[in-house]
Amino acid sequence: MSFLDCSCISHTSFENIRVEDHYNTVSYHCLTNEPAACSLSKTPPNDDMTVYSTDISHYQLLSELGRGFCDLSVVSLARHRPTGNLVAVKQTNLDNCTEEQLGVLQNEVLQTRMFHHPNILTSRTVFTSSSKLWVISPLMAYGSAECLVKTYFSDGMSESLIAFILYGVLKGLDYLHRMGYIHRSVKASHILLSGDGRVYLSGLHSLYNMVRDGKRSKVVYDVPEQCSTVLPWLSPELLRQDLHGYDLKSDIYSLGITACELATGRVPFQDMHPTLMLLQKLKGSHCCLLDIHPFPLEGLGLKVSRSGVDSGIGESVAASIIMRTMTGERPQSPAPKNFSVLFHNFVKLCLQHDPEKRPSARSLLTHAFVKQVKRHTKDSFLTLLHPAVPLNNPQVLAKAAQTAAGQDSTTSPDATAGAWEF
Structure with a gap:
């Protein structure tokens, strides 16, 4: 099964998706000839400038935040080990997607490369590992x-x-x-x-x-x-x-x-x-x-x-x-x-x-x-927002750490996580 009309899905390894090579409908001048990697080179004002890696071992999945895309995608709270930053990781098993759903995912990945606005959530890094699409985004601590x-x-x-x-x-x-x-x-x-x-x-x-x-x-x-x-x-x-x-x-x-x-x-x-x-x-x-x-x-x-x-x-x-x-x-x-x-x-x-x-x-x-x-x-x-508790709260993170240490990996660390949809 292919994604973005490229052979970027491997059963044993992964590599970055070359989105620029496959985006043929350029609508506005804001698209530039960027490097092949899917990491954003431009970010909204006042945003974290961290460029996240494409090595899955660099991400410690702490707990499930929610599901989306017809329940095919799982969004998890994760820690980027090299920096210690908390991120949201969305994983989608491409083998379970229909051709139409693959097209939707393709458009989402390609089109969001164009957007650089402080009120639009865009991914930082997109890559594939085996048959799973990984999308790394900043953590939205208060959820949806x-x-x-x-x-x-x-x-x-x-x-x-x-x-x-x-x-x-x-x-x-x-x-x-x-x-x-x-x-x-x-x-x-x-x-x-x-x-x-x-x-x-x-x-x-x-x-x-x-x-x-x-x-x-x-x-x-x-x-x-x-x-x-x-x-x-x-x-x-x-x-x-x-x-x-x-x-x-x-x-x-x-x-x-x-x-x-x-x-x-x-x-x-x-x-x-x-x-x-x-x-x-x-x-x-x-x-x-x-x-x-x-x-x-x-x-x-x-x-x-x-x-x-x-x-x-x-x-x-x-x-x-x-x-x-x-x-x-x-x-x-x-x-x-x-x-x-x-x-x-x-x-x-x-x-x-x-x-x-x-x-x-x-x-x-x-x-x-x-x-x-x-x-x-x-x-x-x-x-x-009181009494809402953000996911980066120390007590919430402690619960997530316990989950990652061996408890049920699908347990949500906080009640706010259950309704996330990306």
């Missing part, structure tokens, strides 16, 4: 936004944390859209957070390049591979598959669904039968944030915090005091939800049924809901 919601914020994140996450996603989307790519798989499991609070957009296997033969298409008719796993996030026009096609605005709809996912801990349409979901989306059923207003706070300029942390949008200690007073000190579980007008407006713009009415990613970067991010520091957003 989905696993954070499932583990720590089951009732939804605070609005400031959501704004911070969506701001990073929008910057990544704006970059991809300007390059002529549609992501087609924007969802919480493809949003990763590093230990220092940076937001990365992953899930690049569904990318579609709108530039063909030097010309940029206005619309696309292609259906993404494994689209059944992302149905709730897909836009009506993509699902419709008619002569009108879809374009970059399809990602904006997916962003709106993701915003609801982060805010409520639930994905709109997820519990519906696919046929009913399709009918609901095609007829333009309005999807929005669902609030519970136990009492009016508009006149006070306050809103109820659901996360226990000040969201920075009209939330204060005074709001919690009023809540305790008016409810007779009774615990609220789950806490009442009262989203800000700005957040409602942001989601409404993203989920417009008519794609022409949806703003672009660049336009949304100027929306008041996400602009509030500029008023906060990195440390304040790390505080908003």
Whole structure:
């Protein structure tokens, strides 16, 4: 079985994949004549400049973080022995992949070589060992936004944390859209957070390049591979598959669904039968944030915090005091939800049924809901992640070390790891 149309898979040894020799569709000037190795020679600003080796003995696999790509890929927490750095290692058994799946992997490896942006997760080193494809990436210590919601914020994140996450996603989307790519798989499991609070957009296997033969298409008719796993996030026009096609605005709809996912801990349409979901989306059923207003706070300029942390949008200690007073000190579980007008407006713009009415990613970067991010520091957003524990925490690493020493190698060192998807 071949990969990338080359004989780089050996049953006894491995070597680097020469991606430049096989990438024939160069869309933009950002591709350069780089060396044959798949290690990135350029990295985003403020990123670790370490070039990782292609010797599998240099990687100590500590524990499994999650699975992805139709359960064919295993993502593991690993330590790079020569440097001591923690990394994420994704291994995919190519012998178990169909020809279509090999094509998807090929596109992911080749296309991501083009991207150099601080909010796009790209691999550092790609190589093969026997029949396994190894992809080495920086460790995202807080995992995915989905696993954070499932583990720590089951009732939804605070609005400031959501704004911070969506701001990073929008910057990544704006970059991809300007390059002529549609992501087609924007969802919480493809949003990763590093230990220092940076937001990365992953899930690049569904990318579609709108530039063909030097010309940029206005619309696309292609259906993404494994689209059944992302149905709730897909836009009506993509699902419709008619002569009108879809374009970059399809990602904006997916962003709106993701915003609801982060805010409520639930994905709109997820519990519906696919046929009913399709009918609901095609007829333009309005999807929005669902609030519970136990009492009016508009006149006070306050809103109820659901996360226990000040969201920075009209939330204060005074709001919690009023809540305790008016409810007779009774615990609220789950806490009442009262989203800000700005957040409602942001989601409404993203989920417009008519794609022409949806703003672009660049336009949304100027929306008041996400602009509030500029008023906060990195440390304040790390505080908003409390009580989430990063994977590079000493206690978590100690558990991982015990796993690597002889316990079950599939045991996850932390609850956040279970929902990783790359």
